[in-house]
Each structure stands twice: as C-alpha cells, then as structure tokens.
Amino acid sequence: MRGCKDSMARNRFKDTRQILSREQGTIIKDWGGRLPVALMYPNSYYLGMSNLGIHAIYRLLNSYGDVVCERVFLEKGQNTPPVGLESGRPLTDFAVLAFSITYELDYFNVISILKTSGIPLYTAERDERYPLVIAGGACITANPMPLAPFFDCLCIGEAEAILPPMLPVLSEGIGSKRQELLKALLKIPGVYVPQYPTGTPVVRQWIGNLDDFPVTSTVLTHDTELGNLCLIEVERGCGWGCRFCLVSNAFRPARYRSADGLLTEAENGLHHRKRLGLVGPAVTDHPQIEELVKRLKQMGAELSVSSMRIKPLSPVVLDGLARGGARTIALAPEAGSERLRRLIAKRITEDDILKAVAMVVGQGIKQLKLYFMIGLPSENDDDIEEIVRLTLACKSILDKQARGGRITLSISPFVPKAGTPFQWLPMAPLPILEHRLSSLKSQLQPKGIQVKAESLAWTEVQAVLSRGDTRLSEVLASTETVSLPAWRRAIREIKLDIDFYAHQQWDTNYNLPWAWIDLGTSTEHVKRELNRALTTIGASS
Numbered sequence: 001m002r003g004c005k006d007s008m009a010r011n012r013f014k015d016t017r018q019i020l021s022r023e024q025g026t027i028i029k030d031w032g033g034r035l036p037v038a039l040m041y042p043n044s045y046y047l048g049m050s051n052l053g054i055h056a057i058y059r060l061l062n063s064y065g066d067v068v069c070e071r072v073f074l075e076k077g078q079n080t081p082p083v084g085l086e087s088g089r090p091l092t093d094f095a096v097l098a099f100s101i102t103y104e105l106d107y108f109n110v111i112s113i114l115k116t117s118g119i120p121l122y123t124a125e126r127d128e129r130y131p132l133v134i135a136g137g138a139c140i141t142a143n144p145m146p147l148a149p150f151f152d153c154l155c156i157g158e159a160e161a162i163l164p165p166m167l168p169v170l171s172e173g174i175g176s177k178r179q180e181l182l183k184a185l186l187k188i189p190g191v192y193v194p195q196y197p198t199g200t201p202v203v204r205q206w207i208g209n210l211d212d213f214p215v216t217s218t219v220l221t222h223d224t225e226l227g228n229l230c231l232i233e234v235e236r237g238c239g240w241g242c243r244f245c246l247v248s249n250a251f252r253p254a255r256y257r258s259a260d261g262l263l264t265e266a267e268n269g270l271h272h273r274k275r276l277g278l279v280g281p282a283v284t285d286h287p288q289i290e291e292l293v294k295r296l297k298q299m300g301a302e303l304s305v306s307s308m309r310i311k312p313l314s315p316v317v318l319d320g321l322a323r324g325g326a327r328t329i330a331l332a333p334e335a336g337s338e339r340l341r342r343l344i345a346k347r348i349t350e351d352d353i354l355k356a357v358a359m360v361v362g363q364g365i366k367q368l369k370l371y372f373m374i375g376l377p378s379e380n381d382d383d384i385e386e387i388v389r390l391t392l393a394c395k396s397i398l399d400k401q402a403r404g405g406r407i408t409l410s411i412s413p414f415v416p417k418a419g420t421p422f423q424w425l426p427m428a429p430l431p432i433l434e435h436r437l438s439s440l441k442s443q444l445q446p447k448g449i450q451v452k453a454e455s456l457a458w459t460e461v462q463a464v465l466s467r468g469d470t471r472l473s474e475v476l477a478s479t480e481t482v483s484l485p486a487w488r489r490a491i492r493e494i495k496l497d498i499d500f501y502a503h504q505q506w507d508t509n510y511n512l513p514w515a516w517i518d519l520g521t522s523t524e525h526v527k528r529e530l531n532r533a534l535t536t537i538g539a540s541s
C-alpha cells in the first residue's frame with residue numbers, strides 16, 4: 001500500500017514537470033521565509049488556464065516579495081490529493097489555500113479536494129495546524145452559503161481590492177492561534193468569517209481603476225481551451241442591467257481599461273501569440289473599441305472577442321475580427337419573442353438581431369453561434385416557436401450571402417441567481433424544459449442547425465446551489481461521488497426539498513440566505529426591477 005502511494009506521488013510529480021515544461025511565464029519562487037499560498041481552481045488545468053481570474057490572482061500574489069503562490073487544479077476522476085503545480089508539494093505544506101470559485105457545480109470538487117488532502121472539511125474542525133482555507137470568485141460574492149461551513153473566510157468582491165489589505169494580516173497571524181487570526185481577518189472590508197457572523201452587512205469590494213491591475217494571460221500554454229490566444233481583460237461589469245444576469249449585479253459598475261494600457265499589454269502579448277483574445281462581458285461596449293481595434297490591427301494582431309452585444313455592433317470591430325481570422329461570431333438574443341426580451345430587459349428587437357446577423361455575414365463570417373435561454377418566467381410553447389422562427393430567419397440571411405454557413409444554437413435553462421432581480425423566480429420544471437428542448441431539436445436539427453444544451457438535470461443542481469443555504473453544505477459533504485443518484489440520495493437523507501430551492505417562486509419578503517451581502521444595489525431597486533419585469537407579463541410579485 002505504501003509503495004502504491006509513493007508511486008502515485010512520483011507519477012504526479014512527473015505530470016506536473018511535464019505540464020510546466022510546456023508553459024511560458026511560470027513563476028517559480030523559493031519558499032524560504034515566504035507565505036506559501038495555494039491558488040486553488042476546483043477543476044481541470046485545461047479549463048483553469050483559460051480563466052483570466054486565475055492568471056490575475058497568480059500574478060498579483062506573486063508580485064509580493066514575501067508571498068509564494070502556486071497553482072492547484074483537480075483533474076476529472078482524480079482521487080489522489082492534488083499538489084502545488086510549481087513545487088509538487090502537498091496542500092498541507094501551504095499556509096493558505098485560496099479557492100477561486102466561479103461555477104456552482106465545482107462545489108463538489110472543493111469538497112473532494114479537502115477530503116483527499118487530509119484537511120478537516122469544516123472550518124470549526126481546523127486549527128493552526130492546518131492551512132487557512134479561504135475562497136472568492138463570482139459564486140462566493142453572490143451566495144457562498146452552501147459552502148460557508150467549509151471555509152475559514154470568504155471574500156466578497158474583487159481579489160485586487162481584498163488581498164492587498166489581507167496579506168499583511170495573514171503574514172503576521174498565520175502562526176498564531178487560529179481564532180485570533182480569524183478575528184483579525186474579520187476586520188478587513190469584504191471579508192466574511194462564517195464562525196463569527198457579525199450581523200452587519202458585508203460590503204462587496206471592487207477596484208475603481210482597472211489600469212492599476214493589468215489582467216492578461218500570465219502563463220501561456222497550449223494545453224488549455226484558449227491556448228492559441230493571449231487573453232487581455234478589457235472591461236469589468238456591465239451597465240446593461242439584464243434582469244437575470246449576475247455580471248450586471250455582482251460586478252457593477254461597468255469599468256474600462258484605458259486604450260493605452262491595453263495597447264501596452266497587447267504589445268507584450270504579441271511577443272508570444274499572434275492572436276489576442278479581448279475579454280469582458282460586452283467587449284464592444286468599450287468607449288474606444290474602434291480605435292483600439294484599428295491600432296491592434298496595425299500592430300499585426302489577429303483578434304477574437306469573448307462577447308459582443310447585438311446592439312450596438314460596430315462594423316469597424318466586425319471588420320477587425322473578420323480580417324483577424326475570426327471564423328465564428330457568437331450573439332446572444334437570449335429569447336425568441338419580443339415579449340420575453342422585454343421581460344429580461346435585453347433591450348434589443350428582432351430587427352436589431354437580423355441586422356446584426358446580416359452585418360456579421362456581410363463580413364464573410366460564415367459560422368454563427370446564437371445563445372438562447374429556455375424556461376424563462378411565463379414562457380410558453382409559442383415563445384419556443386419564436387426561437388425557431390427567429391433562428392430560421394437568421395439562417396435564411398446566412399444562406400443568401402454565404403455558402404457553407406452554419407448556425408449553432410446554445411441553449412441554457414434559466415437559473416435564478418442570487419443578487420439579481422430574478423433571484424425570487426423559479427427555474428422551470430425539468431419535464432417542461434425537456435419538452436421545449438426536444439421541440440427545438442426536432443424542428444431545427446433537420447434544417448442543419450445544431451442545437452447544443454447543458455444537461456438539464458445538472459442545471460437543476462446548479463439552481464439548488466445558486467439559491468442554497470447552509471443546509472446544502474450537509475448535502476455536499478455527504479455526496480459520496482459526483483453523480484446525480486448520489487446527489488439525490490444525499491438530498492433525501494438530509495430531507496431537503498429540491499423543489500423549494502430550484503422550482504418555487506419565493507416571496508420577496510422571504511429572508512434570503514445571502515441577505516447579509518451588500519452587493520452595492522439597494523433591495524428596493526432589485527425589487528423594483530422584478531416588478532417592472534412582472535408587469536410586462538401581467539403578473540405581480
């Protein structure tokens with residue numbers, strides 16, 4: 001048995017050496033006298049290395065002379081303890097495990113990492129002999145309650161705003177009694193310590209000037225989804241205020257990097273990759289986007305953007321993308337009918353969508369990806385027919401202008417997200433979603449349109465965790481394997497009701513589990529937006 005463990009450890013070490021040998025920009029530091037922090041991405045290296053947040057925090061933490069930060073990932077099916085990528089050291093050697101959590105279904109991996117690493121699962125069971133376990137990221141900022149009992153502290157807001165005041169407290173207090181350290185951390189704005197709830201709101205922290213913290217691919221590797229790109233963050237937050245959207249509520253206000261700062265980052269990136277990926281919730285909203293694209297083209301960059309609004313859509317930007325080799329453009333009508341687009345406050349009409357498609361196709365781009373949601377509140381079969389009709393109208397524009405064009409639909413069920421005006425609204429029942437998805441597939445696939453969708457059953461799990469409270473932590477802790485039967489068994493044993501969390505409309509007076517988080521938007525505003533939405537469909541909260 002001992003021999004087997006040694007051999008697994010040797011293999012892991014060999015794997016990490018191989019991964020590092022294919023990277024550019026890895027930061028290797030001596031541990032002597034430094035605070036060792038493990039930056040934990042609770043999913044695979046392949047996914048994590050395309051996550052700009054990981055690059056940003058890795059760079060930020062390693063910019064401190066007295067900190068050494070290493071990355072940790074969890075590969076699918078891995079049941080051995082993960083190790084620091086740079087040194088191959090076990091997690092118990094680190095002073096701090098800092099998780100970045102951006103997806104609810106990764107909660108299962110958080111549990112698995114702690115269990116396999118021999119670190120007690122609950123914060124109450126850990127003392128100064130174990131690493132301090134902290135977390136941040138979009139899910140933590142919106143509603144960390146299903147995970148709260150596992151963490152020593154939770155960061156509400158942006159890492160760049162919270163880590164600088166937190167690091168001196170950690171360096172000073174990491175060797176002292178754990179309860180003393182937790183009490184010291186409690187005083188930092190944006191930090192929530194589950195063992196010491198204060199009863200006062202924790203205010204989300206964010207940085208005012210993005211230029212103070214450049215965010216680009218720090219480590220380049222081809223072993224990741226977007227490995228042929230150097231990624232550059234262009235903006236943060238989004239001012240459009242779509243009512244279902246977490247970005248517009250948890251990352252507000254919309255902030256943009258200066259064109260000069262972005263060009264400097266682009267110049268650096270072009271030494272390593274000829275293709276740049278501009279990243280942000282609505283990249284084409286950048287006030288100097290046309291100038292920026294022109295300059296990047298002059299520098300010889302090929303371009304790709306993570307997301308574009310359908311309106312306004314700039315011909316200059318589209319031209320830049322087309323000349324830069326973009327083969328696919330993704331657009332997000334979100335709903336097929338005007339009625340549902342008004343409900344979600346998407347602020348685009350069918351005419352805008354068709355014009356955008358014509359512009360894209362006019363640039364010679366033949367592949368379109370269209371994002372739609374199903375199961376929006378009040379949706380009926382007619383709304384699904386509207387998705388079919390709109391998609392076919394887009395296809396006919398494509399067919400007229402481009403031979404060999406292709407449309408792919410990406411379908412996501414509506415999931416209520418904490419902190420948004422739709423947080424009180426229900427996810428549609430699974431049988432209805434299944435019926436609507438199969439209706440889309442049966443009508444569109446014979447016409448050559450690919451329809452892709454996430455697993456509906458797993459989306460339901462996501463909805464439960466998204467509106468979950470601390471009772472869900474028991475379910476997470478007792479789910480033996482990451483599978484739907486294991487999840488349902490654990491839910492049954494703990495006697496929780498999936499329907500309540502995922503499929504019921506909540507009264508707006510219900511005391512929300514995340515009510516102690518001050519995202520920066522008043523509850524009155526969020527309720528007003530909900531009521532405006534419901535008025536458009538003749539309902540009330």
Ligand code: SF4
Binds near residue numbers: 241247
């Ligand atoms: S435009 Fe996109 S990112 Fe902005 S609020 Fe709407 S859905 Fe969210």
